[in-house]
Amino acid sequence: HGNADVKLDSLLINGNPAVTKQGYLKGTVDIGPVIFKQNRGIKSLAFITVDTEIRADVDNLSFLNLYLDKFHGMKAAGFGYLAGRFRFDKGILLPQTDLQVDADKLSLTLLEHRIEGDGTIDLNVKKTRPDELNVKIQFADLDALHMQDMQPLFMGHNVSVEARGKPSVFPSGDRKSDISLLGISIPSVKVTDLGVYQRYLPDKWQLKLIAGEGELRGKAELTANAFHADLKLISEDAELGIAEHRFKTNLDSGLFINSPSLKSASMDISGSYLRLNDSSLSTKLHGNSRTWETALMIDKGVLKLHLPKVPDQDSELDQLSAALDQQDLKELLAVAEAELIILGSISQLDWLNALLKNSFNLKLFGAAQLIAHLHMRSGWPIQGSTLAIQPNDLSVNILDYTVQGDGLMIFKVEHGGSNPDVTFDIELTNGLFKRLNEKEGFIHDVSLKLQGLQKELTYHGPKQPLELQLQIPSAKVKDMSVYNHFLPEDSPLKITAGKADLKADIKLIQDSAWGFVNLQPQDLQGQIDANIISAQLLVDINVAGGAARTMDFDISGSSMLLDQVSVIGSQQYFEQPDWYAKIDLNKASVNYKRPVTLDTQARVKIKDTRPVVALRNNEKKKPNCLSEMLTVEHIQ
Numbered sequence: 083h084g085n086a087d088v089k090l091d092s093l094l095i096n097g098n099p100a101v102t103k104q105g106y107l108k109g110t111v112d113i114g115p116v117i118f119k120q121n122r123g124i125k126s127l128a129f130i131t132v133d134t135e136i137r138a139d140v141d142n143l144s145f146l147n148l149y150l151d152k153f154h155g156m157k158a159a160g161f162g163y164l165a166g167r168f169r170f171d172k173g174i175l176l177p178q179t180d181l182q183v184d185a186d187k188l189s190l191t192l193l194e195h196r197i198e199g200d201g202t203i204d205l206n207v208k209k210t211r212p213d214e215l216n217v218k219i220q221f222a223d224l225d226a227l228h229m230q231d232m233q234p235l236f237m238g239h240n241v242s243v244e245a246r247g248k249p250s251v252f253p254s255g256d257r258k259s260d261i262s263l264l265g266i267s268i269p270s271v272k273v274t275d276l277g278v279y280q281r282y283l284p285d286k287w288q289l290k291l292i293a294g295e296g297e298l299r300g301k302a303e304l305t306a307n308a309f310h311a312d313l314k315l316i317s318e319d320a321e322l323g324i325a326e327h328r329f330k331t332n333l334d335s336g337l338f339i340n341s342p343s344l345k346s347a348s349m350d351i352s353g354s355y356l357r358l359n360d361s362s363l364s365t366k367l368h369g370n371s372r373t374w375e376t377a378l379m380i381d382k383g384v385l386k387l388h389l390p391k392v393p394d395q396d397s398e399l400d401q402l403s404a405a406l407d408q409q410d411l412k413e414l415l416a417v418a419e420a421e422l423i424i425l426g427s428i429s430q431l432d433w434l435n436a437l438l439k440n441s442f443n444l445k446l447f448g449a450a451q452l453i454a455h456l457h458m459r460s461g462w463p464i465q466g467s468t469l470a471i472q473p474n475d476l477s478v479n480i481l482d483y484t485v486q487g488d489g490l491m492i493f494k495v496e497h498g499g500s501n502p503d504v505t506f507d508i509e510l511t512n513g514l515f516k517r518l519n520e521k522e523g524f525i526h527d528v529s530l531k532l533q534g535l536q537k538e539l540t541y542h543g544p545k546q547p548l549e550l551q552l553q554i555p556s557a558k559v560k561d562m563s564v565y566n567h568f569l570p571e572d573s574p575l576k577i578t579a580g581k582a583d584l585k586a587d588i589k590l591i592q593d594s595a596w597g598f599v600n601l602q603p604q605d606l607q608g609q610i611d612a613n614i615i616s617a618q619l620l621v622d623i624n625v626a627g628g629a630a631r632t633m634d635f636d637i638s639g640s641s642m643l644l645d646q647v648s649v650i651g652s653q654q655y656f657e658q659p660d661w662y663a664k665i666d667l668n669k670a671s672v673n674y675k676r677p678v679t680l681d682t683q684a685r686v687k688i689k690d691t692r693p694v695v696a697l698r699n700n701e702k703k704k705p706n707c708l709s710e711m712l713t714v715e716h717i718q
Contacts, residue, residue: 084111090138095145105138105164114172124148127251132170136181140164143183146203149175149215152260153192153245158203158219160187169207175215175249180206190219190243191229194410197241199224207249214262215249218242226271233278236298238271265303268313273298276320276333284416286461286500290323296333309349311339322358331361347387351422355379363432374430383422387414420458427451431473442548442590442630444534446491447477464498476510478532479518480552481633482675485530486523487513501538508532515557517676524564525584528557550590550630552597557584562603568678578614580606590630599623613697617647633674640667649696656696663688688717 088107093100109132116129141161150156162185169176183203190197201221208216220242225234246263273279273296280291296317303310313336320333334357341349358376431446450473457464469492476489489510497503510530516523531553562580569575580603588597601621608615620643628635642665648657663686670682691714 084113085109086111086134093138095142098142098144100140100142100145103139105136105140107134107136109134109168124251127170128173130170131172132168133176134168135166136168137165138163140183143185143188143203146183146205148251149205149249150217150245152247153217153264154261156190156192156243156245156264159189159191160185162186162188173251175207177207177209177212179249180204188219188221192243194229195226195235196229197221197224197226197243213248215247217245219244228278228281231278231281233275235278236268236271236273238268240269241271242267262306263303264305265301267301268299270297270299272296273315273317276315276317279315282411282415284412284461286416288324292321292323292328294320294330294333296320300337302339307342307344309339309341309344311337313337327363329361329363332359333357334359347389349385349387351383351385352380354383372430374428374432376426376428378424378426381423381425383424384420386419388417388419389414416461418458418461420456422454422456422458424454424456425452426454431471431476442550443479443481444548444550445479446473447479448473448475450474450476450491459498462499463495463502465495467495467498469493478508478510478530480532480550481630482517483515484518485510485513485515485528487511487528487530489513496535504536504539506532506534506536508534513557515554519676524561525557525559529555530557531555547592552586552588552590554584554586558582559584559601559603562606567676571677574610575608575615576610577606577608580604582606588625592631593629595625595628595630595635597625599625610697613649613651615647615649615693618645619643628671635672635674637670637672638667640670641665647693649693651696651699656693658692661689661693686718690715691717 086107086109090105090107111134112131114129114131116126118126121129139161140163143158143160143162147157150158162183164181164183166181167178168181169179181204185203186200188199188201188203199221200223201219204216204218204220206216207214221240223239224241225237226241227234244263244265244267245261247261250260276291276294276296283289283291294317296315298313298315300311300313302313315333315335315337317333319330321328321330322333323329334355336353336355337351338353339349339351341347356376356378360373361376362373427450429449431448431450435445450471452469452471454467454469456467458467471491471493473489473491475486476491477484477486478489487510489508491506491508493504493506495502496505508531510528510532513526513528513530514523515525515528515530531551533551533553535549537547537549559580559582562582563577566577569577582601582603584602585600586598588595588599599621600623601619603619603621606617606619608617622641623637624639624641626636626638643662644664645662646659647661647663666685666687668683668685670680670684672681673679695713
């Protein structure tokens with residue numbers, strides 16, 4: 083039962099200098115019955131009672147780690163001025179303990195991270211909560227780093243770390259954790275390089291944080307049974323990447339985590355969001371693209387981590403702490419499970435074209451609203467994951483054509499994994515159909531269905547095989563003259579007017595195609611020299627094979643029926659409703675690129691040659707004696 087009044091000129095703790103300038107301890111000391119030989123080191127604290135006032139310049143803050151270490155291995159280092167009251171009884175801090183450190187240099191390490199700067203440490207046990215130790219560490223100026231990085235995660239002011247737990251040096255021995263709270267508060271700090279945060283994202287995720295300055299703010303709180311976090315990261319000059327694509331953007335992201343039970347390792351991340359504004363893709367070949375906006379928000383979302391089992395860890399918090407010592411966040415996310423409903427909007431659908439690498443020139447354009455139902459296992463989407471897109475001003479390119487209209491797109495994962503098989507259904511109404519190089523489209527009121535299967539989808543490597551089913555249940559050709567490009571440039575026949583109904587159903591695979599195209603013109607008119615011709619026409623194109631990627635098709639079995647022909651000329655007029663001409667393409671191949679080329683063996687049936695005779699009789703120079711001789715019936 084002694085009194086202590088000690089002036090300190092120097093002090094060594096575990097062989098390290100702790101005091102550099104004169105200080106003092108003043109109070110009482112009580113040592114219970116103890117055999118020191120059997121209770122060396124920290125064991126001796128179980129027999130000592132101290133109540134003292136302390137004032138000292140300390141050159142080493144590591145003596146605080148006796149209490150800080152219980153908070154997931156938190157450790158302090160540095161130097162500063164220590165002052166306050168220290169009440170200790172047999173390994174337990176008592177109420178009215180109140181120690182403050184004003185540190186000119188302060189370093190705090192926790193879970194593979196380190197904060198360096200200057201600030202204060204407040205360690206106390208209040209009368210109102212005698213069984214709770216309170217620790218608050220307030221940084222004035224600081225740099226925060228991952229232990230394996232030289233580049234800081236952020237730098238700034240007024241970041242604080244708060245911890246609460248049992249005021250005992252020794253473990254409690256029960257199944258409950260000695261920790262009741264560990265939290266960090268980040269008011270607003272500067273991020274000098276977004277690229278350092280890439281270490282937290284699994285390599286299998288295609289989103290890459292490359293560069294850019296920004297701002298981070300938020301808070302995180304870990305209790306004995308739960309975890310909550312609210313973090314926001316923004317940047318006005320972020321450089322991001324998706325696979326091999328790079329783009330600059332204004333980044334605004336928020337991560338909200340609510341895990342009411344650490345036992346299940348499930349986290350509710352509803353409300354988390356990502357906004358990319360004024361985004362611009364930059365490539366060596368095409369320069370900077372037009373800008374676009376993207377907004378994604380997790381309407382409902384649960385993320386489940388698979389924590390490794392660590393023996394001899396009873397509490398949920400201790401289990402989590404021990405697991406994090408074995409695996410970092412990147413590894414945990416790489417094998418995580420997730421159930422997410424994501425709502426969003428995008429001003430351009432160009433980003434989907436990175437997924438649809440194919441030889442059919444299939445591309446999507448336009449703005450859209452989207453909703454995704456994602457089911458993730460081991461960081462990959464699994465069967466049943468869907469993405470529904472409601473576009474505005476949708477444009478779909480396929481082969482040499484583009485169609486614009488109102489539509490709905492649904493993507494679905496049929497087989498999950500690192501290279502999933504994905505099906506998609508695109509339905510488009512009130513569409514306008516044209517070739518890519520045409521300024522004006524002549525096929526309108528298009529109803530289109532496009533179904534596809536992309537096997538082994540990947541961002542990398544060559545274009546992958548794509549299976550497509552193109553259906554046009556209905557479409558209107560408002561001006562048949564658009565089909566003059568099928569005719570040779572020096573053809574005497576030119577289509578001048580007419581409308582048509584169009585239907586099609588074609589299956590396309592890498593080196594094959596099959597299906598049909600049906601064209602039914604009405605009021606078809608043409609001109610040969612000064613003769614005006616009108617007729618009814620029915621075209622049935624049978625696609626029996628071909629290579630869609632080169633626009634080469636086998637159209638054997640196709641047919642054309644021409645009837646109700648009239649010829650109006652200066653000398654003679656012909657009109658017979660019973661006249662017909664039918665062409666059956668027994669063998670035929672066509673290359674559908676411009677200029678269109680056709681190689682065919684055909685069987686032709688013509689009722690008679692009267693329309694041809696009428697054309698000849700309307701010529702200025704003609705052998706009149708041949709007119710009747712040229713009239714032949716039932717020609718094959």
